[in-house]
Amino acid sequence: MTPASAAPSHHQVLIVGGGTAGITVAARLRRAGVRDIALLEPSETHWYQPLWTLVGGGQAPLRASLRTEADVIPPGVRWLRERATAVDPAARTVTTASGRVLSYGRLVLAPGLQLDWDGVPGLAGAVGHGGVSSNYRPDLAPLTWELIRRMRSGTAVFTMPSGPVKCGGAPQKIAYLAADHWRKRGVLGAIRTILVLPEPAMFKVPVFSRALTETARRYGIEVRLRSEMTQLDGDARKAVITDHATGTAETIRYDLLHAVPPQRAPEWLAEGPLADPDSPYGYVKTDREALQHPDFPEVFVLGDVANLPTSKTGAAIRKQAPVVVTNLLAGLRGRPATARYDGYTSCPLVTARHKMLLAEFDYDLRPTPSIPFIDTTRERTDMWFLKRYGLPQLYFKGMLKGLA
Numbered sequence: 001m002t003p004a005s006a007a008p009s010h011h012q013v014l015i016v017g018g019g020t021a022g023i024t025v026a027a028r029l030r031r032a033g034v035r036d037i038a039l040l041e042p043s044e045t046h047w048y049q050p051l052w053t054l055v056g057g058g059q060a061p062l063r064a065s066l067r068t069e070a071d072v073i074p075p076g077v078r079w080l081r082e083r084a085t086a087v088d089p090a091a092r093t094v095t096t097a098s099g100r101v102l103s104y105g106r107l108v109l110a111p112g113l114q115l116d117w118d119g120v121p122g123l124a125g126a127v128g129h130g131g132v133s134s135n136y137r138p139d140l141a142p143l144t145w146e147l148i149r150r151m152r153s154g155t156a157v158f159t160m161p162s163g164p165v166k167c168g169g170a171p172q173k174i175a176y177l178a179a180d181h182w183r184k185r186g187v188l189g190a191i192r193t194i195l196v197l198p199e200p201a202m203f204k205v206p207v208f209s210r211a212l213t214e215t216a217r218r219y220g221i222e223v224r225l226r227s228e229m230t231q232l233d234g235d236a237r238k239a240v241i242t243d244h245a246t247g248t249a250e251t252i253r254y255d256l257l258h259a260v261p262p263q264r265a266p267e268w269l270a271e272g273p274l275a276d277p278d279s280p281y282g283y284v285k286t287d288r289e290a291l292q293h294p295d296f297p298e299v300f301v302l303g304d305v306a307n308l309p310t311s312k313t314g315a316a317i318r319k320q321a322p323v324v325v326t327n328l329l330a331g332l333r334g335r336p337a338t339a340r341y342d343g344y345t346s347c348p349l350v351t352a353r354h355k356m357l358l359a360e361f362d363y364d365l366r367p368t369p370s371i372p373f374i375d376t377t378r379e380r381t382d383m384w385f386l387k388r389y390g391l392p393q394l395y396f397k398g399m400l401k402g403l404a
Contacts, residue, residue, distance in 0.1 A: 009100070009101065009103060010102070010103045010105075011036050011037065011038040011078070011102065011104055011105070012034065012035075012037070012104075012105045012106065013029060013034060013038070013104065013105065013107075014037075014038050014040065014094060014102055014104035014106070014107050015037065015038070015039045015040065015107075015108040015110060016084045016107070016109050016110060016111050017039075017040070017110035017111035017303070017305075018039055018040075018041025018043065018046065018069055018073070018079070019041075019110065019111075019112050019303070020314050020399070020400075021110035021112075021302045021304075021317045022039055022041065022108070022110040022111075022303075023039075023046070023073070023074070023399075023400045024317060024318070024321040024399050025321050025324055025325060026039055026073070026077045026402075027400060027401055027402030027403075028321060028322065028325040029328070030074045030075070030076050030077060030402065031402045032325065032329055034329070034332075035076065037076070037077045038077070038078045038079075038080055038102070039073065039077050039079050040082055040102070041069060041079065041080070041081065042081055042082055042083040042097075043069055044068060044069050044070070044081070045066065045067075045068065045069060046066075046068065046069045046071070046072045047065050047066060047067075047138055048064075048065040048066075048067075048396070049065065049138075049166070049167070049314075050167065050313075050314055050387070050391065050392075050395075051065040051392060052065060052135045052136070052138060052170075053135055053141075053167075053170050053173050053174055053177070053350060054177075054387070054388060055135070055141040055144075055145065056133070056135040056141040056142075056145055056174050056177070056258075057145065057148070057174060057177030057181070058145040058148065058149060058181065059353065059388065062138060062142055064392065065138070065392075066138075067396065072396075072400050074401075080096070080102070082096040082097055082098055082100065083096060083097040084096060084097075084111065084266075084268060085097050085268050086268055087107070087268070087269070087272055087273070087274060088273075089107070089273055089274060089293070089295075089296040089298075089299055090273075090296075091103075092104055092105070092298065094107065104298075105298070106298050106299075106300065106328050106331065106332065107298060107299045107300065108300045108324065108328070109269070109284055109299060109300065109301045109302075109305060110301075110302055110303045110305065111266050111305055112166075112266075112303060112304045112305060113263045113264060113266070113283075113305060113312070114263065114264060114265070114266050115261045115262075115263055116261055116262040116263060116264050117261045119262030119264075120161070120229055120230065120231065120232055120261065120262065121230075121231045122231055122233055122234060123229075125234055126232050126233075126257075127261075128140055129234075130235070130237060131147060131237060131256050131257060132232075132234060132257045132259060133256075133258055133259075134258060134259050134260060134261065135174055135258070136170070136260055136261065144174065147256045148178045148181055148182075148256070149181070151178075151182070151187070151191060151255065151256055152187050152191075153187065153190040153191060153255075154191060154192070154254075154255030154256070155191070155192045155193075155194065155255050155256075156175075156191055156192070156193050156194070156254065156255065156256040156257075157194045157196065157239055157241075157252060157254045157256070157258070158171060158172065158174060158175040158178075158193070158195050158196065158258045159171065159196040159228065159239070159241075159257070159259050159260060160196065160197050160228065160260050161198065161228055161229075161261065161262040161263070162198040162228050162244075162262070163198075163262055163263065163280070163281050164263065164281065164283070164312055165260060165263045165312065166263065166304050166312040166313070167312070167313055167347065168311045168312070168313075168347065169203070169347040169359070170260070171197070171258075171260045172195055172197065172202070172216075173349060173351075174258050175193060175195045175216075175219075175221060175258070176215055176216075176219065176221075176351045176352060177350060177353065178193070178256075178258075179191075179193055179220075179221060180219070180351075180352040180353050183219065184353075188219065188220065189220075192222070193219065193221045194221070194224065194241075194252065195221050195222065195223045195224065196224045196227050196228060196229060197223065197224065197225055197227065197228075198226065198227065198244070199225065199226070200225055200226055201225065202216070202223070202225075203349075204361075205359060205361050205365050205367060207367065207377050208349065208357060208359045208377065211349075211357055211377060211378070212349065212351075212357075215351045215379075224241060225245075226243060226244045226245040227242060227245075228241070228242060228244070229241055229242075229259065230242040230249065232257075232259070236253075237253055237254055237257075238251050238252065238253050238254070239251070239252050239257060240252075263281070264281040264282050264283075265279075265281060265282035265283045265284065266282075266305070267282075269282060269284055269305065270282020270283075274293055274296070274299065274301075276307040278307070279307040283306060284301045284305050284306055284307055285301075285307060286301040286302075286307055286308055288308055288341070288343070288363065289340040289341055289342075290327055290337050290339070290340065290341075291306070291320055291323050291324050291327065291341055292337060297331070298331065300328055302317060302320040302323075302324050303317050303320070306320075308343070309343065309363060310343040310344075310345045310362075310363060311345040311347060313346060313347060314395065314399075315344070315345055315346030315360075316343075316344065316345040317399075318399055319341060319342075319344040319345075320341050321399075322339065323340065323341040326338070327339050342362045342363060342368075343361075343362040343363025343364070344360070344361075344362050344368055345360070345362075346358065346359065346360045347359040347360075348383065348386075348387045348391070350384065352379070354384045354385075355379040355380065355383075356379065356380060356381075356383035356384040357376060357377060357378065357379055357380075357383065358371070358376035358380075358383050358386075359376075360376070
């Protein structure tokens with residue numbers, strides 16, 4: 001790898017972010033013959049995040065989700081191990097934490113989002129000890145399993161914040177895995193399980209909402225819709241749950257709390273010229289079909305940072321990346337952008353140790369199943385094996401290689 005300090009300051013394509021979206025786009029561009037690609041990514045670790053739910057549920061080791069960043073950078077892509085701190089789309093430049101100014105012909109924004117642990121008073125100081133964990137951090141996912149495994153009685157609370165979050169099903173999947181484990185251990189009846197969701201229904205797509213409602217009923221889970229955790233006292237093990245429908249607040253003492261933090265765009269983008277003024281979380285303005293910034297068409301946006309009306313998942317990126325690459329290449333060749341993204345996303349909804357629903361849908365919330373002859377709206381064991389073993393292989397050997 002060439003050190004960042006020795007790298008040229010201008011690139012035909014500059015990609016910000018070396019996660020799922022950035023690596024997938026880089027690999028596809030290289031396969032299409034683009035030679036001058038630089039990728040800005042400070043981390044030396046690459047995570048397959050969808051596996052963290054299974055880590056927290058005791059069904060996968062954390063190491064299975066880990067690769068080094070060097071292992072996934074496509075050959076021929078220049079890796080700049082720095083963090084972006086500002087973008088000037090009029091000048092076509094990105095500034096890094098070291099003060100370097102990089103110019104570009106085309107910019108691909110894929111830095112992901114940031115977890116706002118301070119978004120709930122008390123959460124930042126409580127997470128990681130005192131019975132509080134979160135599968136949204138890899139170092140804490142194994143702790144989630146330890147807390148679940150050791151619990152024999154008491155109150156377990158699982159929360160989801162308002163606003164867009166990555167993998168919108170993850171906050172409730174871990175509740176089902178925990179309840180299934182407690183059921184098998186014969187202690188479920190001694191544990192009060194509360195699931196706190198900000199949405200008016202269990203899931204945006206009705207067929208899956210009905211299935212998850214039945215799953216929660218089967219485990220005896222108390223579901224609090226239109227509600228979220230608004231304050232936390234880690235020392236006293238008390239969480240304040242506010243019902244936004246009624247405006248009432250209840251303080252619940254917990255023995256186990258799985259908390260999902262609010263999420264938002266990286267600050268340098270949220271406060272910059274590319275942010276969508278309609279997004280209170282600072283996500284980047286994006287044409288929902290072409291995946292280009294409406295005001296700066298040489299800027300392409302995909303993944304979690306894009307302000308798109310669809311769930312933030314790796315499956316969405318898998319469908320977004322070919323659109324970005326096709327339209328970017330068209331622009332380099334002086335042709336119009338014709339590729340379109342229909343909002344496809346997928347959420348593997350694990351409901352038990354070896355059971356899963358596969359929710360696939362588009363912008364219009366229409367089910368868009370990709371596996372013929374299989375009813376993925378029903379709990380299936382083969383779908384669980386797909387999530388545990390099939391999808392990670394598809395990710396590392398397909399998506400990140402530009403092949404799937």
